[in-house]
Amino acid sequence: MKKLIIASTSTLHGGSYLDYILPVLENHFKDCETILFIPYARPGGISHDEYTQKVAETFTKINKKVVGLHQFDNAAKAVEQAEGIFTGGGNTFLLVTQLYENNVMDVLRNTIENGTPYLGSSAGSNITGISMQTTNDMPIIYPPSFKTLGVIPFNLNPHYLDPDLQSKHMGETRETRIKEFHAFNDIPVLGLREGSWLEVNGEKITLKGDLTARWFTADNIPVELETGTVF
Amino acid sequence: MKKLIIASTSTLHGGSYLDYILPVLENHFKDCETILFIPYARPGGISHDEYTQKVAETFTKINKKVVGLHQFDNAAKAVEQAEGIFTGGGNTFLLVTQLYENNVMDVLRNTIENGTPYLGSSAGSNITGISMQTTNDMPIIYPPSFKTLGVIPFNLNPHYLDPDLQSKHMGETRETRIKEFHAFNDIPVLGLREGSWLEVNGEKITLKGDLTARWFTADNIPVELETGTVF
Numbered sequence: 001m002k003k004l005i006i007a008s009t010s011t012l013h014g015g016s017y018l019d020y021i022l023p024v025l026e027n028h029f030k031d032c033e034t035i036l037f038i039p040y041a042r043p044g045g046i047s048h049d050e051y052t053q054k055v056a057e058t059f060t061k062i063n064k065k066v067v068g069l070h071q072f073d074n075a076a077k078a079v080e081q082a083e084g085i086f087t088g089g090g091n092t093f094l095l096v097t098q099l100y101e102n103n104v105m106d107v108l109r110n111t112i113e114n115g116t117p118y119l120g121s122s123a124g125s126n127i128t129g130i131s132m133q134t135t136n137d138m139p140i141i142y143p144p145s146f147k148t149l150g151v152i153p154f155n156l157n158p159h160y161l162d163p164d165l166q167s168k169h170m171g172e173t174r175e176t177r178i179k180e181f182h183a184f185n186d187i188p189v190l191g192l193r194e195g196s197w198l199e200v201n202g203e204k205i206t207l208k209g210d211l212t213a214r215w216f217t218a219d220n221i222p223v224e225l226e227t228g229t230v231f
Numbered sequence: 232m233k234k235l236i237i238a239s240t241s242t243l244h245g246g247s248y249l250d251y252i253l254p255v256l257e258n259h260f261k262d263c264e265t266i267l268f269i270p271y272a273r274p275g276g277i278s279h280d281e282y283t284q285k286v287a288e289t290f291t292k293i294n295k296k297v298v299g300l301h302q303f304d305n306a307a308k309a310v311e312q313a314e315g316i317f318t319g320g321g322n323t324f325l326l327v328t329q330l331y332e333n334n335v336m337d338v339l340r341n342t343i344e345n346g347t348p349y350l351g352s353s354a355g356s357n358i359t360g361i362s363m364q365t366t367n368d369m370p371i372i373y374p375p376s377f378k379t380l381g382v383i384p385f386n387l388n389p390h391y392l393d394p395d396l397q398s399k400h401m402g403e404t405r406e407t408r409i410k411e412f413h414a415f416n417d418i419p420v421l422g423l424r425e426g427s428w429l430e431v432n433g434e435k436i437t438l439k440g441d442l443t444a445r446w447f448t449a450d451n452i453p454v455e456l457e458t459g460t461v462f
Binding site: 009011012013014037042043044045090091094132133135136137138139140141142145146157159161168169170171172176177178179180181182183184185194 | 240242243244245251273274275276321322324325363364365366367368369370371372373375377390392399400401402403408409410411412413414415416425
């Protein structure tokens with residue numbers, strides 16, 4: 001049975017890394033001694049080692065060991081054998097490129113489908129959707145495909161931002177960008193605000209956290225979903 | 232001799248379409264009766280016809296006719312024979328995909344190199360750089376390549392936004408995203424704020440408008456360039 005926590009962000013304003021969600025993670029990973037960390041998204045360009053170290057320090061708070069996927073010669077086998085998996089945020093184009101280049105995309109999908117507990121934040125959440133086409137990230141590298149894990153039946157826009165009515169900036173709002181996506185694609189998109197997460201148990205997907213989330217479908221006006229909503 | 236106006240945005244806050252730059256365009260296109268408009272980027276998903284109509288209404292103010300590239304059976308030939316060319320903003324992934332699919336990318340590059348006056352705004356400016364990899368847009372469609380015209384020897388980030396120090400949002404700032412680009416690419420990036428534009432005359436590139444622009448190179452601290460700077 002699938003078991004995922006899919007978080008909009010790793011860190012809330014004024015908080016420290018994953019602190020707001022650590023009690024949830026303690027339960028989520030309760031049967032795991034060691035978490036396999038996928039550091040491919042490299043936020044701000046930090047190294048795989050640095051990123052893994054940062055995550056390891058956080059997970060000691062709930063008595064989990066952390067190993068980085070980059071430390072294994074056979075990445076696919078490491079994923080398959082993991083007790084629990086966490087994919088961190090950063091650049092989604094880079095993450096997806098690396099998942100394909102290291103032949104991890106398919107095995108990661110199967111491993112999640114088979115019930116290995118998975119945690120994603122930001123880019124690591126983005127890839128649980130059908131495609132990465134509603135990422136906010138810059139295309140710093142050309143991936144072989146935009147197709148992602150599809151372990152949930154829609155797409156995500158993490159770090160969802162409401163239009164700033166005071167802003168004089170004329171760049172597109174997040175809502176306009178998602179509307180452009182829907183001019184060419186039918187996949188629903190969930191705008192997940194910072195502090196929200198999805199809990200997936202088998203086919204049951206529940207919106208968690210204090211905030212509402214914004215649900216976009218092609219040809220319809222977007223709607224606000226209350227926390228606790230089951231998809 | 233190359234002759235380009237490369238604008239960060241079509242519209243300033245509180246202004247109307249292209250109004251802030253219309254006197255410049257009147258001179259830029261002084262030898263053209265008709266402007267060929269490339270509507271491929273479709274902001275907000277509007278149709279090619281609607282977009283071309285909007286641009287045509289604006290250009291009547293400086294007595295120019297406008298025809299849409301989508302109206303021609305042979306797009307490459309239409310580009311080659313144009314008196315002047317304008318590529319409007321919208322989604323850069325869509326624009327680049329369409330330029331490749333309609334076999335326009337190479338002929339557009341050659342036409343600009345041969346001296347046909349070109350105007351770009353936003354996505355239409357992005358494509359004048361070496362690659363589209365510093366766009367802000369969502370990857371709503373998978374282009375055959377991220378390589379663009381390369382008629383200027385660096386990349387652009389249009390609608391450049393300074394970090395909002397009051398914001399509690401934890402998504403990456405524009406500067407962080409460009410830093411991630413430079414972890415994998417050596418191409419310099421010019422952050423062009425709304426209201427700034429580049430004027431290209433042959434190999435001379437000049438920063439115009441009232442604002443400074445931000446210049447990012449790999450492994451260096453970004454610098455502010457004064458208006459009037461010649462690259």
